[in-house]
Amino acid sequence: MRVATWNINSIRARTDRAVAFLERTGVDVLALQETKVKDAAFPREPFEALGYEVVTHGFSQWNGVAILSRVGVQDVEVGFPGMPTWGDPAAAEARALGATCGGVRVWSLYVPNGREIDDPHYAYKLAWLGALRDAAAGWLEADPQAQTALVGDWNIAPLDTDVWDVDFFAGRTHVTPAEREAFAAFAHAGWTEVSREHVPAEHTYTYWDYQQLRFPKNQGMRIDLTYATPALAARVQGVTIERQERKGKQPSDHVPVVLDLAD
């Protein structure tokens, strides 16, 4: 089975690219982030025509997550228990969607950006990650044999070599010790970040800004990552970062990451 994650930066702007990606790779489950569309306007038909079931969670133009699966979709869960809220009035954002597909529990996650270190959004990001860690620790404790994947855009570069120039990021989000500790806390709870295990090369990125020729210069960040439970990590045979998806017309600024699972 193949499971992929992709921050697509608007599903309506890139429906054709998503369809072509599924046809080319044969991915069975695709977790999307930043769909930027309310549920009623999600372009379901092209995917259903390919044999995928479509579950979505989105409000208007911000955030938005979805899961496409051709191996079944069960026990859909919008948000995770204890997920922090944002805004005034405070509301849950469309950043987490869980579903069991082909026996694997998949969570499509769009971690808050954080904006600036002194912005309230940064504290929200850390609280969101802490609450997710607590939920995830509970899931694994309740079922040590669980096959669960936390996939998506974590908006954290765990290592200095996950960005092109650490000096550029000095004083900015994505690389602070607090964010890295919040990320490492999942490993301390027994989860394994499987993309690094299978693609260990340094300066291998999943995101390149649209500005400043970041992609041609290969000035990117590795921030689209996958934490797996031990039982699922043992099934991962390979990971592919689909760098070619950053090329061509109207790409997302992120590329898909594909996991190959043993049967």
Next chain:
DNA sequence: ATGACATGTAAAACATGA
């Protein structure tokens, strides 16, 4: 060539992204 921001909302300029 992989090329110099992009998206949705709303109807111009703005919030957001990282």
